[in-house]
Amino acid sequence: MIAAYGLSKFFPIRGAFRSTTSLKAVDDVGLKIQNEQVVGLVGESGSGKSTVGRCLIRLLKPTEGEILFDIPDSELVEYEKARAEDATKRVDAIADRFSLLRRSSSELRSLRRLANIVFQDPYSSLNPRMRLADIITEPMLSTRFCTRAEAEIRARELLREVGLPEFFEDRYPHELSGGQRQRVAIARAISTNPKLLILDEPTSALDVSVQAQILNLLRGLQEKYGISMLLITHNIAVVAYLAEYVYVMYAGKIMEWGEKGKVLRDPQHPYTKALMSSVPVIGETMTRTILRGDPPNLVSPPIACRFHPRCPVAFEVCGWSAEEVAEDLEYLLAGKYYEGFGDAVSVIAEGERTITIQGTTDAERIRELVGLENEEVRSLKSVEAIDVSDGSTVVRLHEPVEPEMYPAPDGRQVKCLLFRPDVSPPTGNA
Amino acid sequence: MSDALAIRDLQVHFHTRRGLYKALNGVNLGLRRGEVLGIAGESGCGKTTLGLAVMSLLPRNASIPGGKVIFDKKDLVNLPREYSERVGDRFNPKENERVLRRVGKAMTRIRGRRISMVFQEPMTSLNPVLPIGFQVAEAIYVHDPALLARRVLSRSKATPALLKELMALLVATHGDEASLRKFAAEHGLAGIEEQALFIWNRGDIHISRKEKAIRALSGAPVNRAELKIIEVVARTGSIPPQYARVPVLSRIVRRVLIKEGYRKARELLTSLGIHHAERVVKMYPHELSGGMRQRVVIAIALANNPEIVIMDEPTSAVDVTVQAQILELVKRIRTSVSASFIVISHDLAVLAEVCDRIAIMYAGRVVEVAPTDQILQKPLHPYTQLLISAIPTLEAKPVEGIKGDVPDMRAVPVGCAFHPRCPFAFEKCHEIIPIDLPHGNDQLVACWLYEAK
């Protein structure tokens, strides 16, 4: 139905002097939704999931990447083959026919019949000055789906379809409760018989009992009309209820994706594992993996794997920078290992891969200390060699590797170097 | 053992232009000493109003037609209640404001000191133009300047020799608090205990570093005039009036004490799991992440060793991984701190993690309260049952909504407020408000289904 490749969206940050930094909200995301399939996109705030949704429906223009829409399977296979072989002409030919990004604005207008979106906040997603009937008929009229008279009849049917009485058509949004408004938003979204529905946190602003009603409504509509859905949410239980496939996002990248049951019950990516263990479940006290720290700054995100600063099993090549290691090293030398080193040492990061520890030449002791602490302080795993030179100790770090989507044995894909097929299991260091 | 807090039949009405909202309609709840009590409910059930009523933070258009909030044998809401009873229908928000101001004055000794509150949005509870350290320090300075004064004094009296002895004592007794206290009392160093123990208990620095730090506790640079005033503060608990009126002196003393407050803030923040507290203390709220801010707000709430801490939706504004951090934190502090906690949340799973008992509210009344395991596994009240069955789980079990809508609080249904939506309602439910009926083990349920026949 819809396939995205290498989708990126960078928001330029307007600094004081027109700097060229940008917020990398979405970075190299690949996503596929088949016909009549429900896919969940899970992530915390700042993960970029809402931005992905908006790009897929062309509310935002992606900075890079490709989105193919309403493309038959055979053509998609052809496309991927051509991409793998770098056959640019064939790639172009297929993209010309199916790419969402090459459509003119008039073509886009009729394409809007095929996809729509439901937003999170029922209080701002309906124009407070429009009657419900007008709200629901808008997509039908703007995309010239049918005549005005037909649209009005259909609006009444839709109200019934979502469980609201027909006489509500003359009401205004402020007369409705949150759950009712969300139903209206859903009615509007399905009014043109779309094939794809993006749902951006559809129930996060609702009470639990109302959420249950909306979830059942969505499920019913999906089964009845066979609409593909992208369900964007931070609530994993909601995804479990509706979706078949799950994509997990963190800091603008997809960390893992696969069949819902497998990903949720048996997460493989360290982030997914931590995420699943953080969700409080009634009736279960689980052993938690508590993540330290906070989601990263997306203007200058961590190198290589974006999760590495918080990852409990990060190892040498995950993307440690000299700064990160220097900070941890300094903390240890000034605290726990103060006795051996005293106040004379200072730890300085030089460049990306080198650290100079001035005031000591006891490389042996430092090697020992690193070996002792690197299970707790994962950044130390990236230490490749410790030598003495010019009266100070010089620490060199491993070269980081950018993780890609690696296939796992059960069919899912994980973006973690632990799953790199040609990597031997992580060893000790230095 | 009496309850830390007892709420009896509390009623709160909001007088608005759109009508009279009956936010609380007879809430009965007891908070036991040392427990963590959860209050759950959907929007409009009154749980936030309850928290505000306990803290006497209600807006001026709120009247209290009846009920009591008993803390330390005193009724916290007697003034507004008496006013409401007196004027009945002729409620006037302006006059009420005067009453509330009197209540406010009476509450200054209690709010922030004996009962403190953590609000939902950490960004708005923290002053964006003041550093974190200042806000924590101020919380202590306002309520307990004597504590800060004692700390300063103890450091000014601590000679290096004494501190060396103290260090030896800590090593010998492995940081035993009692002997430390004795030592401090014997040598006139009262106030140094918590500072020394904080350094001693840090797990991340080497013992030689600790020794250095303890030795660094000596000789705070305080001049004679300040010293005298600080001594008085330490003794009496407030700046003596004759000095308070001299602007320069009082300002200097305040500065010294707030600076001391910064030091204590560092200790507090570190104990709550904030790394690099020395740096954090100088930062501003917008420089911290949501989770850190929430920890800071909790630190301020705990700064004066309150007896009761009320947390209103402490994890609603944060991500699920940060929520996990906060919940672990709450579980940790409840064992180390002697306060009782009330946690208000719409998320039952969050409450299930940290609470001993959970109370479910609906339409301004408590409909059920029981120990956590019991209420989640064997909910008695139909609303609780329906609520739990509406929560989606990872196993994707079917969820059921509750038919109908939450009632308009201007027209609460007669009898049991839930009866229009209840699948088990019968005649009595339409007429008489259910009372709290004991059931099973330590469970109270307000539902006629459980009336003993």
Add this chain to the structure above:
Amino acid sequence: MATVLEHKARFDELKLSARVFFANKTAVAGLVIFLVFMGDALIVQIAPGVLGVTYPNDVIPPQFTQTNPECDNMPPEPPSLSHPFGTFEYGQQGIGCLDLLQLVMKAIRIDIAIAFFIVLVGAAIGTLLGVVSGYVGKWLDEVLMRVTDVFFSVPFLILALAVGYVIGRTLFNMALALIIIWWPLYARYGRSLTLTTKEATFIESARASGSGRLKIMFRHLLPNVLPPILVQISLDVGTVILIFSTLAFIGFLPSNVLVPELGAIANFGLDLAPLGFWWTVVVPGGVITSFALAVNLMGDGLRDVIDPRRRS
């Protein structure tokens, strides 16, 4: 699912609005005064005879000098029973004993008409430009911002006088000058309202539903931007009256043109007042002031009605 309360919801909103407005005592006072003035304007427009007004568009009725020869060079008379506001004399023309009350009643109508004309036209132009610029953004927005900056940097009285001297000093041109001064305010205001409103998700929904930019601006943005604009209009009517009567007062209109306009009347009164005929200035000035005050008080009440927080 609809409860009884929902059925009455919309009607209640109006009653609530009325209740909010009438709770504000000063706003009600303003409304009363405003209605008195409007009443006068309407009656003079439709049936001037009712109030005893003749020739509503002229200060001096035609053939006045012939029919009232005794009024030649007659000095103004103080307020009395027969002339509640006193009488007026146009010294240059040498025509006196003109009833000031009648004059004022004619002038009110003219003043109100002009004020509404200025504000409505200025608001229409400004809001439209502001909404389009705010939504479309980019270079159009920049251009508009700079243009309004220019207008704001010039003191408005000077600008008005300058415009007047260029296109001619008539009453209509004075109104035009003020429109030119007034529209940038609405452009700015409309733009800032648009900037906030366009972030609402119902705008994104409209885009996702295929609505074009024009439809979004007129069907979604404008109706939501209008209520605060209307309040602003009601407030501005008072300010505008003050401004253009000031203009007339300082002599924008050439002294041989006689119009029933409060500021113009006061301008002539300036010559008379130092001679002891204080009512010739105080009366028209007082009338302008009370109208402006009334409109402001009313606008305050309207602001209460619109602001959702004050409504509760």
